[in-house]
Amino acid sequence: MTEPILYVDDLTMHYTTRAGDVSAVDNVSFTLTKGESLGLVGESGCGKTSVAICLLKLLPDNARIKGGHIYLDGVDLVPLSEEQVRRYRWRRISMIFQAAMNSLNPVYKVGDQIVEAMETHLENFSYPAAREKVAELFRLVGLDPALMEQYPHEYSGGMRQRAVIAMALACDPDIIIADEPTTALDVIVQDRILKELRAIQQKLNMGMIYISHDIAVIAEVSDCVGVMYAGRLVEKACTEEIFHHPIHPYTAGLMSAFPSIVGPKRELTMLPGEPPDLLNPPPGCRFHPRCPYATEICREQVPEFKDYGGDHFAACWHPLEG
Amino acid sequence: MTEVLVRVEGLSKFFPLTRGLFRESREFIHAVEDVSFAIAPGESLGLVGESGSGKTTTGKLLVRLLDPTAGHIYLRSNGSEVDIATLRGKDLKAFRRRVQMIFQDPYESLNPRLTIFDTIAEPLMVQGIGNVLEREEMVAEMLVLVGLTPPSSFMFRFPHELSGGQRQRVAIARALVVGPTFVVADEPTSMLDVSIRTGIMYLMQDLAQRLGVTYLYITHDLAVARYMCQRIAVMYLGKIVEQAETEELLQHPQHPYTRALISAVPIPDPRIKRQAIEIKGSIPTPINPPPRCRFYDRCPIADAFCEQNDHPPLRDVGGGHYVACYKA
Amino acid sequence: MQEPRRRLDEFLSPEERERLRQLPLWKIRLRLFLRSLRTNWRLFAENRIGLIGLAIIIFFALLAIAHPILMKYVWDPNIYDPVVGYAHEETMQPAPPSPRHLLGTDPLGRDVLSQLMFSARSEFILGLVAALITVTIGTTIGAISAYFGGPIDTFFMRLADLIIMLPFVTILIVLSALFKLDLPKLALVIGVLSGFGGTTIIIKSQALTIKVRTYIEAARVAGGSHWHIIRYHIVPNLMPLSFLYMMFTVTSAIFSEAALSFFGLLNIRMSWGLMIHTAQTAGYLLNTKTWWLIVPAGLSITLLCAAFYLVGRALDEVVNPRLRKR
Numbered sequence A: 001m002t003e004p005i006l007y008v009d010d011l012t013m014h015y016t017t018r019a020g021d022v023s024a025v026d027n028v029s030f031t032l033t034k035g036e037s038l039g040l041v042g043e044s045g046c047g048k049t050s051v052a053i054c055l056l057k058l059l060p061d062n063a064r065i066k067g068g069h070i071y072l073d074g075v076d077l078v079p080l081s082e083e084q085v086r087r088y089r090w091r092r093i094s095m096i097f098q099a100a101m102n103s104l105n106p107v108y109k110v111g112d113q114i115v116e117a118m119e120t121h122l123e124n125f126s127y128p129a130a131r132e133k134v135a136e137l138f139r140l141v142g143l144d145p146a147l148m149e150q151y152p153h154e155y156s157g158g159m160r161q162r163a164v165i166a167m168a169l170a171c172d173p174d175i176i177i178a179d180e181p182t183t184a185l186d187v188i189v190q191d192r193i194l195k196e197l198r199a200i201q202q203k204l205n206m207g208m209i210y211i212s213h214d215i216a217v218i219a220e221v222s223d224c225v226g227v228m229y230a231g232r233l234v235e236k237a238c239t240e241e242i243f244h245h246p247i248h249p250y251t252a253g254l255m256s257a258f259p260s261i262v263g264p265k266r267e268l269t270m271l272p273g274e275p276p277d278l279l280n281p282p283p284g285c286r287f288h289p290r291c292p293y294a295t296e297i298c299r300e301q302v303p304e305f306k307d308y309g310g311d312h313f314a315a316c317w318h319p320l321e322g
Numbered sequence B: 001m002t003e004v005l006v007r008v009e010g011l012s013k014f015f016p017l018t019r020g021l022f023r024e025s026r027e028f029i030h031a032v033e034d035v036s037f038a039i040a041p042g043e044s045l046g047l048v049g050e051s052g053s054g055k056t057t058t059g060k061l062l063v064r065l066l067d068p069t070a071g072h073i074y075l076r077s078n079g080s081e082v083d084i085a086t087l088r089g090k091d092l093k094a095f096r097r098r099v100q101m102i103f104q105d106p107y108e109s110l111n112p113r114l115t116i117f118d119t120i121a122e123p124l125m126v127q128g129i130g131n132v133l134e135r136e137e138m139v140a141e142m143l144v145l146v147g148l149t150p151p152s153s154f155m156f157r158f159p160h161e162l163s164g165g166q167r168q169r170v171a172i173a174r175a176l177v178v179g180p181t182f183v184v185a186d187e188p189t190s191m192l193d194v195s196i197r198t199g200i201m202y203l204m205q206d207l208a209q210r211l212g213v214t215y216l217y218i219t220h221d222l223a224v225a226r227y228m229c230q231r232i233a234v235m236y237l238g239k240i241v242e243q244a245e246t247e248e249l250l251q252h253p254q255h256p257y258t259r260a261l262i263s264a265v266p267i268p269d270p271r272i273k274r275q276a277i278e279i280k281g282s283i284p285t286p287i288n289p290p291p292r293c294r295f296y297d298r299c300p301i302a303d304a305f306c307e308q309n310d311h312p313p314l315r316d317v318g319g320g321h322y323v324a325c326y327k328a
Numbered sequence C: 001m002q003e004p005r006r007r008l009d010e011f012l013s014p015e016e017r018e019r020l021r022q023l024p025l026w027k028i029r030l031r032l033f034l035r036s037l038r039t040n041w042r043l044f045a046e047n048r049i050g051l052i053g054l055a056i057i058i059f060f061a062l063l064a065i066a067h068p069i070l071m072k073y074v075w076d077p078n079i080y081d082p083v084v085g086y087a088h089e090e091t092m093q094p095a096p097p098s099p100r101h102l103l104g105t106d107p108l109g110r111d112v113l114s115q116l117m118f119s120a121r122s123e124f125i126l127g128l129v130a131a132l133i134t135v136t137i138g139t140t141i142g143a144i145s146a147y148f149g150g151p152i153d154t155f156f157m158r159l160a161d162l163i164i165m166l167p168f169v170t171i172l173i174v175l176s177a178l179f180k181l182d183l184p185k186l187a188l189v190i191g192v193l194s195g196f197g198g199t200t201i202i203i204k205s206q207a208l209t210i211k212v213r214t215y216i217e218a219a220r221v222a223g224g225s226h227w228h229i230i231r232y233h234i235v236p237n238l239m240p241l242s243f244l245y246m247m248f249t250v251t252s253a254i255f256s257e258a259a260l261s262f263f264g265l266l267n268i269r270m271s272w273g274l275m276i277h278t279a280q281t282a283g284y285l286l287n288t289k290t291w292w293l294i295v296p297a298g299l300s301i302t303l304l305c306a307a308f309y310l311v312g313r314a315l316d317e318v319v320n321p322r323l324r325k326r
């Protein structure tokens, strides 16, 4: 195995609100190697976006990293100052934000917006070279470079999403984080973008963290999958392994609750209850109120996130299949 | 099909594009055009299509939230068919008891200032069913049915005190409390998370059987439609392009659009590799579209015949499988 | 097609049924109302500005309430009546503040404090009546215009444009010259003008955003009539904004009254504006030595107007969560 380029260790982050602390990221650990695509899957509000913004240290005012380390090539980013962080943000790690396609500025040409983003982040910036680069990026994401001269409203949803991807690639990052980049798009467009993103990631040998609530999409784009539940990473393994031999009951429940159009029409399982409120999450395993296997220990002690062999990690007191 | 509950014939809805003060609009969005289908009692028909294909518009026409530009909708009641466009006054009110709608967004479809009790009791109140005490009991029963127990702890909460899944249950309760026979469900699960979605899907199926409800189930997700519907109609730019029994449609799609759509659905199994069928571009807006096949511009198998002729009619290719394509 | 059978008794346990029977609806509604009041008060109280405004309003309200009591039990009406009283014991009018007349007397020998307190009540009545009229009209017309659209909407919006374009104060001056307006009439005029004018436009634009909500469609599918939807869904959702505009209307009503009284155009017995008017006609307007003729009344007008405005601003934060700090 190659050296990990990103190593997240016991990351914990809280939001302070008027009602109390929201425990949005709790003891999350994972690694990412060069050229690897990690899918981060979980339901709405389980903290996927929160993990991503920790990695970039783009935290809102009320967010605080309570503990843990984020090593990028061996350098811990957590203690760095804003000034120091700026040197790696966008250039080493960049991000496609949730609903970013709606955040393009409507009054500037799309090409100019990307050039401008490069100008603020690159040291040896030259305008003609940047234009050249943007044209190349447009070709890479499957857009006609002539479209650089157009405004966002002249783009369709799929084209806008491609432009946003091009923008995230502008500074040749080592790692790209894609937060639900296709959720608002139709299946046919989504399918095309997924393929292109995956192809680009492999071609440029980048690390990618792909965030989605849709396990079918995750199955398509990732080598490895991390499953999040209520602020914690509950299971992580390579894609095949996690889909066919899930260890955590939540992962198993998620998989069998997902309808598919191929294969036999199997019974969809139903998880009882609702995801917990992160203002006061359940003690012990956060999944225990909904878990069919839960026992006394689950209600009291937090299960350790441990290796079950073959890089398959899970945090459960009663692992499935052993 | 022996018996029919809802029959739609040549249904169209055009929206004027620009509404000048003195100028009659020349441009229309053909949101729904010449759509026909029938639904048997107890059956559930899926209306599937991409964004902007006219699914919601069709649904709203069926519950008379919109009036059609052309065409008819017949509802069977007391053994005879009535054209719902002709209903007025008392008859319209009675129609509102028989036909209901469940909306997509559970955050938007409940009035934030009304308690759950007031929301579910509203249809009873406007229909003049029961007195306050009876209504309270009916609402409580409905809450039990949709799985919000005990009802006394939910009745007097406000929507913002419920989760998305719970809100959608309330919306379902509101639609079913007057005992409708036909319900248009407009993407009722698309805003919900997977672990909650299955519960709502089963709830809807269960209630359909228990209360004898027929659904028009609108969704953009073929996989959900597979589990919820006996038959599926695929819409593209305001037209139904294919219609068949669910498994037949998924296994043997005939229309090139349906094929592309099915091939683009991601599969939650990393071992299965899909063979995607590429089609050009993305779905346009149907503003004064030319008479030829709506799918012509993106169709991978179109030829000169398709270009020169009108939009193909839905034709039976056997076993209740209908396709609107010259080349299928 | 069989009619759906709805025998669901088995789902509801007898205890649950009993519990439901014992919940009187009005009690629950009252409890809910009080609870929402409490939450809103908490939000409001977080805002220092709003609390200051509220304190000032309460201060003036106490003055207004205290006046009739003082007149009845403490002050001699012959001396202290705000309109017809005369301070016999003072040799010179206007007399400066003294223990007997805490804020002195006016050029006609009347006690200034008594006038100030007496007027506070008129200002409250004027402001609140005008605001109530404004908001009733604005909410009704705004909701109807937004809901029905078309010619009804066009008519009321053009009317509103017309009223906004007319110079407000000039109209009041003309009207008062014609009719010698008294307080209730003035309240009515201000209420009607601002009700059909700017307030309608603002409330209508809010109503438009409510009209397109899905729950309005749901109510139509349920069989609700237009009036049901306006009454049951649109108006209640407009109430917070209406309440907010009530506060702002109070401010503008008090100001208008002061301006008109200052020019002596109103047919009223006593008000803060009239107090300044009296000082001015007697030639004391710019005389710093007789400050007690101008300052108390002027300050009261400013303070009370500012107070309602501040409360309005604080309510704005309660009503529009977007303005709220986390």
Ligand SMILES: Nc1ncnc2c1ncn2[C@@H]1O[C@H](COP(=O)(O)OP(=O)(O)OP(=O)(O)O)[C@@H](O)[C@H]1O
Pocket (backbone or CB within 6 Å): A015, A016, A017, A022, A024, A042, A043, A044, A045, A046, A047, A048, A049, A050, A051, A060, A062, A098, A213, A278
């Ligand atoms: N700025 C904030 N202040 C307080 N709480 C927040 C803030 N941002 C997010 N949260 C809360 O933190 C939790 C995690 O949020 P996050 O956005 O990371 O979830 P997510 O997994 O990305 O969800 P989604 O799929 O809906 O995007 C949620 O419960 C959310 O309500």
Ligand SMILES: Nc1ncnc2c1ncn2[C@@H]1O[C@H](COP(=O)(O)OP(=O)(O)OP(=O)(O)O)[C@@H](O)[C@H]1O
Pocket (backbone or CB within 6 Å): B015, B016, B029, B030, B031, B049, B050, B051, B052, B053, B054, B055, B056, B057, B058, B220, B285, B286
């Ligand atoms: N009230 C309206 N006025 C004008 N155009 C409308 C109106 N409602 C819908 N349309 C247009 O009609 C077309 C069909 O819209 P519709 O909402 O029925 O699509 P849909 O299939 O439900 O899409 P989605 O999956 O996005 O909900 C779209 O092009 C839309 O812009």
Ligand code: SF4
Pocket (backbone or CB within 6 Å): A248, A249, A250, A285, A286, A287, A288, A289, A291, A292, A293, A294, A295, A298, A303, A315, A316, A317, A318, A319
């Ligand atoms: S730890 Fe216990 S409660 Fe949590 S998933 Fe495993 S078995 Fe279930």
Ligand SMILES: [Mg+2]
Pocket (backbone or CB within 6 Å): A048, A049, A050, A098, A179
């Ligand atoms: Mg997110």
Ligand SMILES: [Mg+2]
Pocket (backbone or CB within 6 Å): B055, B056, B057
């Ligand atoms: Mg729709």
